[in-house]
Amino acid sequence: MKTSQLRETKNYIVWSRRGTRTLIYLVLILVAIVMLFPFWSMLMASLHSEPQYLNGRGYSLQSWTELFQSLPVVRELLNSTLLCVCSIVLILVVSLTAGFALGTLRFRGSGLVFLLVISALMVPVQSMIIPEFVNLARLGFIDQYYGAILVYAAVGIPFATFLLTAYFRRLPEDVIEAALMDGLGYGKIFVRILVPMALPAIATIIVLQFIQIWDDLLIGLLFLQTPQLRPITVGLATLSSQHGADFPLIMAGSLLSALPAVAVYLFFQRYLISGLTMGMSK
Amino acid sequence: MLFAIPVLVVLGPLMFYPVGQTIYHSFTNWDGSHSQWIGTAGYSALFHNPEFVQVLENNARMIVAVPVAILASLGVAFLINGRPRGWKIFRSIFFLPTAISWVVIGYISVSFFQNYGILQDTLGKVGLGFLHPDLLSHQGGALIAVMITFIWALFGVNLIIFLAGMATIDQEIYDAAKIDGASSFTVMWRITLPLLRRFIQFALIFSLITEFSALFSLIYIMTGGGPAFGTTTLEFYVYEQAFSVGNFGAAATAGVVLFAIIFIISMIQFRVLSGDE
Numbered sequence: 001m002k003t004s005q006l007r008e009t010k011n012y013i014v015w016s017r018r019g020t021r022t023l024i025y026l027v028l029i030l031v032a033i034v035m036l037f038p039f040w041s042m043l044m045a046s047l048h049s050e051p052q053y054l055n056g057r058g059y060s061l062q063s064w065t066e067l068f069q070s071l072p073v074v075r076e077l078l079n080s081t082l083l084c085v086c087s088i089v090l091i092l093v094v095s096l097t098a099g100f101a102l103g104t105l106r107f108r109g110s111g112l113v114f115l116l117v118i119s120a121l122m123v124p125v126q127s128m129i130i131p132e133f134v135n136l137a138r139l140g141f142i143d144q145y146y147g148a149i150l151v152y153a154a155v156g157i158p159f160a161t162f163l164l165t166a167y168f169r170r171l172p173e174d175v176i177e178a179a180l181m182d183g184l185g186y187g188k189i190f191v192r193i194l195v196p197m198a199l200p201a202i203a204t205i206i207v208l209q210f211i212q213i214w215d216d217l218l219i220g221l222l223f224l225q226t227p228q229l230r231p232i233t234v235g236l237a238t239l240s241s242q243h244g245a246d247f248p249l250i251m252a253g254s255l256l257s258a259l260p261a262v263a264v265y266l267f268f269q270r271y272l273i274s275g276l277t278m279g280m281s282k
Numbered sequence: 283m284l285f286a287i288p289v290l291v292v293l294g295p296l297m298f299y300p301v302g303q304t305i306y307h308s309f310t311n312w313d314g315s316h317s318q319w320i321g322t323a324g325y326s327a328l329f330h331n332p333e334f335v336q337v338l339e340n341n342a343r344m345i346v347a348v349p350v351a352i353l354a355s356l357g358v359a360f361l362i363n364g365r366p367r368g369w370k371i372f373r374s375i376f377f378l379p380t381a382i383s384w385v386v387i388g389y390i391s392v393s394f395f396q397n398y399g400i401l402q403d404t405l406g407k408v409g410l411g412f413l414h415p416d417l418l419s420h421q422g423g424a425l426i427a428v429m430i431t432f433i434w435a436l437f438g439v440n441l442i443i444f445l446a447g448m449a450t451i452d453q454e455i456y457d458a459a460k461i462d463g464a465s466s467f468t469v470m471w472r473i474t475l476p477l478l479r480r481f482i483q484f485a486l487i488f489s490l491i492t493e494f495s496a497l498f499s500l501i502y503i504m505t506g507g508g509p510a511f512g513t514t515t516l517e518f519y520v521y522e523q524a525f526s527v528g529n530f531g532a533a534a535t536a537g538v539v540l541f542a543i544i545f546i547i548s549m550i551q552f553r554v555l556s557g558d559e
Contacts, residue, residue: 024361031358032375034434038390039378041400045393094288101285113286120297122548124495126517127541130524130533131303132296134314154296161289190285215383217499218521237385237503247393254386265381269374272381273442 046252053248063248072227073235073256079224080231080260082145084213087152088206091160094153095205096198099164100190104176114165120158125218133222141223148223152213160205163275167201168194204275207268214261232257304541307534314530324535334536336511337519340425341494344515347429348489352482354433355440360470362441363448373445377438384435384496388503391431392418421512424505428513431500436492440485447481448474480554487551495544516540 045053049062067073098117102110132151133142141147171194179189195202220234227235236253239246265272308324310317328334358376362369379387394400397416405413417423451474459469475482498517501507507514507522514522517540524533 021366024364024366027361028358028366028372032372035375035378035437038394041393042390090292094292097285097287098289101289105285107286110286113290116293116298117289120293122541122545123297123301124517124537124540124544126495126498126520127304127537127544128297128300130520130530130537131300131307133524134530135295135300135303150292150296154292157289157292158297186285211381215381215385217383217385217502222525233383233385233499236389237499240389240503250389251393254389258382258386261381261383262378265378266374269377273377273446 042251042255045248046255048248050246050248063246063252066249067252067256071235071239071253073232073253075228076230076232076235077256077260079145079229080214080233083148083152083220083231084210086145086149087156087213088209090149090153091156091209092202092205094157095160095164096195096202097190098157098161099168099198100194102161103165103168104171104194105186117158117161117165121162125155129218129222136223143224143226143229145224145229148219151219151223152216155219156209156212160209163205164198164201167198171197200271200274203268204271207264207271208275210264211261211272301541304534304537307531308538310531310534312531312534313528314524317531320531324531328532328535328539333511333514334519337514337516337536340511340513341515343425344429344432344493345490347432348486348493351433351436351489352440352485355437355485356444356478356482358437359441359444359448360474362445373441376441379435380438382435384499385503387431387435388500391427391500391504395427418505419509421509424509424513428497428501428504431504432493432497435500436489440489443481443485443488444478447478451477483554484551487547487554490547491544494540494547516543 046063047059047061049058049060052058052060098113101107102114102117129151132154136142136147136151141150175193175197176189179193184192214231215233216231217233217237220231221237224230224234236250236257239250239253307317309319309321311320311324362372392399395415395417397419401415401417405415415423417427455473455477456469459473464472494515495517497515498521501513501515501518505513507518516536520533520536520540523529523536
């Protein structure tokens, strides 16, 4: 092969690589536009007043001021925060102790309890929510924060327990044996050794549950019907029926409600991803 | 043993008991407070009800969206897996809808598909205005709009599953294939895809379960199950029967059918995932 020919083939390879790379970026950018465009259009819509939105001209912050002045969004954001924090604490307490019992101690019958937890994992919320509603209504738990918190916990605990049991199983046993030799009780071993070791799994559960509870509609809709108690997602869902089709207002509310979950997502993406893949590995 | 008590105390009355009640009441004519045993009459009434049959058909039709969602994610996963510069930014963008509630996604979708919405607007601007796709106002169109939204929202989750799968593949296999002169297409077809089988199966099951049991809020916002029963899925039907119609018995029966479907899908998942090792 002559040198000129060689150079030509080399050029061809370089060019085709560059071509593929350009093509890859083209596809990726196209998909990115498809994924981001809705957010952009939300932002743009929220920056109009309703008449401006309808005739497509002019910008204003009217929708945003209306959102804060005439709707209880701040209250709703606080409600969502309270519900998330309390439910997550309850989920963690229950699933950490259960994970310790099922993953580390493995008492007689723990296999059966684990099977129960797994089967709870398969229950669609819709298949238990109606009797749940009737039962809690009978106890007077509707329109009480704790009623909704209990339901969020019951829905979140199976996966959290499953995750922590799998996590504790993988921890080396000699750590616990050594602690037992040192005369530590199970309670102390749990609090001082195992809980600190489970921090990455705990972070995963917090992020997953925060997004799940923050974004929930059904449970809030049923169990918190008083406007003063309802979380932001429920407030947002009732907006369209109350305000007709005031789209700029709805879009402003949507953006506001999405911000906390998106912030959590951006900062703790790592844990969300590991939670997803952990759910698959076992 | 003591440590296992809290989980049983919470799940017992708040999960297992209501599931049992759902199953029991699927054989009664429950109205929320009173109930009478009617045996399997509720089931035969439900399956002879054209509304309910349409609901099951809606769920079945929506399954079409699952392979689309998976193939799109799989294709992009191959592109990103080469780790082109900035791939992490792309991954974050693609995964973003995962953090967004179905309520917000529903509103976005309405603004896009509704009459005189963004879709029509855009088509009008490029001279295709005559198409006038008013999807949400007729049954078939509304279901398609829900499916497109579902695919959009699930794209990122499946992508993450595939990227995690590709990360488990040993780089040496690729190097060996390259030395043997395999083209990148052959590598993809003969090496990566077979090694990803488990992950593709997981994505399939995950998407199916989402389709059957996690789209309530999306449908609530986008269509309210309509027009007529055009976009009512099984889980939406359960809610409607109980809280709009007040027919708690039928809701329980439909709830058991839903549970049975999810149970079968989950069982397939366990078989598949454990049978492979």
